[in-house]
Amino acid sequence: MKMRIYWIAxxxxxxxxxxxxxxxxxxxxxxxxxxxxxxxETIPEVTVGWEAYGELNETKDNVILITxxxxxxxxxxxxxxxxxxxxxxxxxxxxxxxxxxxxxxYVVSSDTLVNAFPGDxxxxxxxxxxxxxxxxxxxxxxxxxxxxxxxxxVQKALLESLGIEKLHAVVGASMGSLQAIEWAAxxxxxxxxxxxxxxxxxxDAWTIMALExxxxxxxxxxxxxxxxxxxxxxxxxxVTSTLAMITQQAMHPTIMNMQxxxxxxxxxxxxxxxxxxxxxxxxxxxxxxxxxxxxDANHLLYLVRANQLFVAGHDESLAKGLSNITxxxxxxxxxxxxxxxxxxxxxxxxxxxxxxxxxxxEEIQGIWGHLDGIFSIPTKAETLKAFxxxx
Amino acid sequence: MKMRIYWIAxxxxxxxxxxxxxxxxxxxxxxxxxxxxxxxETIPEVTVGWEAYGELNETKDNVILITxxxxxxxxxxxxxxxxxxxxxxxxxxxxxxxxxxxxxxYVVSSDTLVNAFPGDxxxxxxxxxxxxxxxxxxxxxxxxxxxxxxxxxVQKALLESLGIEKLHAVVGASMGSLQAIEWAAxxxxxxxxxxxxxxxxxxDAWTIMALExxxxxxxxxxxxxxxxxxxxxxxxxxVTSTLAMITQQAMHPTIMNMQxxxxxxxxxxxxxxxxxxxxxxxxxxxxxxxxxxxxDANHLLYLVRANQLFVAGHDESLAKGLSNITxxxxxxxxxxxxxxxxxxxxxxxxxxxxxxxxxxxEEIQGIWGHLDGIFSIPTKAETLKAFxxxx
Numbered sequence: 001m002k003m004r005i006y007w008i009a010x011x012x013x014x015x016x017x018x019x020x021x022x023x024x025x026x027x028x029x030x031x032x033x034x035x036x037x038x039x040x041e042t043i044p045e046v047t048v049g050w051e052a053y054g055e056l057n058e059t060k061d062n063v064i065l066i067t068x069x070x071x072x073x074x075x076x077x078x079x080x081x082x083x084x085x086x087x088x089x090x091x092x093x094x095x096x097x098x099x100x101x102x103x104x105x106y107v108v109s110s111d112t113l114v115n116a117f118p119g120d121x122x123x124x125x126x127x128x129x130x131x132x133x134x135x136x137x138x139x140x141x142x143x144x145x146x147x148x149x150x151x152x153x154v155q156k157a158l159l160e161s162l163g164i165e166k167l168h169a170v171v172g173a174s175m176g177s178l179q180a181i182e183w184a185a186x187x188x189x190x191x192x193x194x195x196x197x198x199x200x201x202x203x204d205a206w207t208i209m210a211l212e213x214x215x216x217x218x219x220x221x222x223x224x225x226x227x228x229x230x231x232x233x234x235x236x237x238x239v240t241s242t243l244a245m246i247t248q249q250a251m252h253p254t255i256m257n258m259q260x261x262x263x264x265x266x267x268x269x270x271x272x273x274x275x276x277x278x279x280x281x282x283x284x285x286x287x288x289x290x291x292x293x294x295x296d297a298n299h300l301l302y303l304v305r306a307n308q309l310f311v312a313g314h315d316e317s318l319a320k321g322l323s324n325i326t327x328x329x330x331x332x333x334x335x336x337x338x339x340x341x342x343x344x345x346x347x348x349x350x351x352x353x354x355x356x357x358x359x360x361x362e363e364i365q366g367i368w369g370h371l372d373g374i375f376s377i378p379t380k381a382e383t384l385k386a387f388x389x390x391x
Numbered sequence: 392m393k394m395r396i397y398w399i400a401x402x403x404x405x406x407x408x409x410x411x412x413x414x415x416x417x418x419x420x421x422x423x424x425x426x427x428x429x430x431x432e433t434i435p436e437v438t439v440g441w442e443a444y445g446e447l448n449e450t451k452d453n454v455i456l457i458t459x460x461x462x463x464x465x466x467x468x469x470x471x472x473x474x475x476x477x478x479x480x481x482x483x484x485x486x487x488x489x490x491x492x493x494x495x496x497y498v499v500s501s502d503t504l505v506n507a508f509p510g511d512x513x514x515x516x517x518x519x520x521x522x523x524x525x526x527x528x529x530x531x532x533x534x535x536x537x538x539x540x541x542x543x544x545v546q547k548a549l550l551e552s553l554g555i556e557k558l559h560a561v562v563g564a565s566m567g568s569l570q571a572i573e574w575a576a577x578x579x580x581x582x583x584x585x586x587x588x589x590x591x592x593x594x595d596a597w598t599i600m601a602l603e604x605x606x607x608x609x610x611x612x613x614x615x616x617x618x619x620x621x622x623x624x625x626x627x628x629x630v631t632s633t634l635a636m637i638t639q640q641a642m643h644p645t646i647m648n649m650q651x652x653x654x655x656x657x658x659x660x661x662x663x664x665x666x667x668x669x670x671x672x673x674x675x676x677x678x679x680x681x682x683x684x685x686x687d688a689n690h691l692l693y694l695v696r697a698n699q700l701f702v703a704g705h706d707e708s709l710a711k712g713l714s715n716i717t718x719x720x721x722x723x724x725x726x727x728x729x730x731x732x733x734x735x736x737x738x739x740x741x742x743x744x745x746x747x748x749x750x751x752x753e754e755i756q757g758i759w760g761h762l763d764g765i766f767s768i769p770t771k772a773e774t775l776k777a778f779x780x781x782x
């Protein structure tokens with residue numbers, strides 16, 4: 001019986017492989033000189049990583065840009081090598097014949113500035129951990145505050161270096177959605193379609209506060225040392241708390257309780273001392289501690305700030321900022337999202353509707369919460385494909 | 392026009408006052424010797440505060456016990472003096488002629504062990520901040536871990552000191568609900584009715600993790616010093632972060648966004664440095680910092696642990712623990728609660744139903760989130776009154 005199930009699985013896998021040949025991708029680097037931030041500061045040299053899937057056509061008008069989420073990077077689809085255990089995070093919707101069809105579109109995905117995991121060998125980013133050419137040492141807190149618009153501006157320079165002036169679409173989840181909306185608001189002539197997955201047009205007070213809780217454990221860690229720790233020990237305790245909080249808030253209790261150790265009886269260990277971690281806590285914080293060495297504490301603080309400052313269009317109001325948008329828009333929040341709840345996307349959609357535009361809105365159903373934007377996105381593949389391929 | 396509204400308001404207030412005369416209450420103290428905890432440790436002297444509203448009848452069978460929430464205390468109703476700006480937290484449902492009618496019932500409310508705010512002049516509690524008679528110094532982490540059952544056991548001793556053997560009802564919100572369910576599971580012969588407001592029959596992994604985030608800022612504060620800070624500076628930075636987190640998680644974005652400063656444009660201040668607090672952050676953390684000096688860091692850690700360990704009945708499973716319950720039960724979770732979401736109460740209710748009991752279940756509607764259990768409880772006054780006064 002077991003043999004038969006394996007056999008069926010093998011056939012299914014083979015047939016999937018023949019329909020959707022595995023993309024093999026490589027990380028590339030883009031460098032620009034003297035980037036001037038929204039805050040008016042100059043960064044002498046900015047380098048970010050990027051990947052591309054599919055082929056750029058001759059008229060260079062088949063480009064779809066993918067913008068990544070807070071703890072993500074530009075690895076949106078495919079594998080670097082066939083032996084990679086997992087493909088990029090949205091491989092379910094990006095590839096030959098998929099919702100974002102790489103047989104038709106040239107899909108570009110870019111690392112942001114101040115990426116959370118500069119220690120990840122597949123991330124290329126510029127931020128507080130980068131060497132300041134003026135001092136020969138890491139910037140630390142001398143790195144200027146950057147905004148979502150800065151992320152977008154660097155992506156625009158990357159695309160221009162490839163001769164690309166217009167996007168068929170820009171698609172992003174969570175912080176990637178902030179970038180996608182910002183693209184549409186800041187450069188309306190360059191964006192034909194915008195897809196916001198689990199996103200918002202602006203931060204509200206509640207989310208600004210939620211993000212602040214992610215910053216505090218780092219600032220409270222003595223090893224953080226006002227951002228000056230690159231020659232000493234990294235503030236891994238703080239970073240671990242931050243990553244644990246992010247993981248929990250990105251998930252719904254349903255999936256978390258399915259995955260984490262249960263506690264149906266009074267655990268003896270927990271009675272000994274308030275210093276003993278309970279099994280569910282060890283599970284969450286253990287995973288976070290494992291990832292912490294690849295993250296950078298200052299980068300996390302800068303990412304928090306970029307998100308906290310977000311209001312699409314950077315204009316005198318959100319409505320004014322959104323009024324610039326000419327792109328067709330699709331909003332896909334997740335019903336069970338506890339981090340960027342659907343009310344946020346609804347507020348943005350309501351403003352666009354008041355402005356006589358026709359935003360499309362559908363909610364993703366699932367048990368993952370915020371992460372339904374990644375793991376349950378296949379349920380919206382048809383909606384996405386129809387939107388991307390619409391006139 | 393304005394005058395007329397004032398006049399109507401004055402008449403309404405007068406009529407309310409005549410119907411519900413203001414309760415004037417006083418805090419009392421109960422002390423017991425050699426309390427042995429669930430963990431088998433002896434606390435030589437335990438003192439907790441309590442209040443009572445109404446009159447104990449001769450047969451001493453008209454008693455309703457109110458158990459308080461995480462950051463609360465026994466001041467559930469009335470005022471200490473007519474000049475107090477606000478009455479106790481559930482004054483809307485406890486008083487003469489109210490849902491919990493002090494003309495009929497003797498309502499007792501008790502401070503728990505390890506209360507979060509031992510510095511509050513109206514709180515009387517025993518915990519890590521208390522003097523250890525063996526050393527003449529505060530216990531710190533030498534204080535034994537205590538559980539929700541320990542809170543209940545001390546309340547039981549308090550009631551027995553008043554000659555009370557049976558509760559007409561036990562009613563509590565949030566952590567108070569944990570105590571109420573524990574009363575019904577641990578002492579079924581003593582509890583005739585149990586009301587769980589915004590509660591759960593047991594902690595799940597997700598909530599254990601959420602509580603852990605409240606503990607970490609304290610443990611990360613160098614002033615905490617492994618719980619030994621009573622002769623030095625208190626870890627107020629950590630306590631402030633903890634209280635800020637609790638406040639946010641107890642509220643829904645709807646009410647928080649109504650109360651907190653808005654940020655509809657890119658704020659210049661936030662562009663200067665990642666060290667500059669945004670207005671919404673100053674609002675949340677400023678309020679928390681104001682309350683922090685009355686809290687105790689170790690007490691907060693012990694409260695977190697008591698909640699993390701909770702599984703009603705302390706038996707081999709939640710179902711086994713709940714199987715002891717003979718009381719009539721009413722569950723009132725809040726639909727928009729983001730801290731103890733209704734799925735938790737539903738799970739407990741489902742088990743009771745499987746056991747052939749008839750738990751009553753209604754959801755509180757409101758914009759407060761978890762705090763709907765406090766601020767929107769008047770919408771369930773009739774349900775509550777009918778349940779309390781049922782045979």
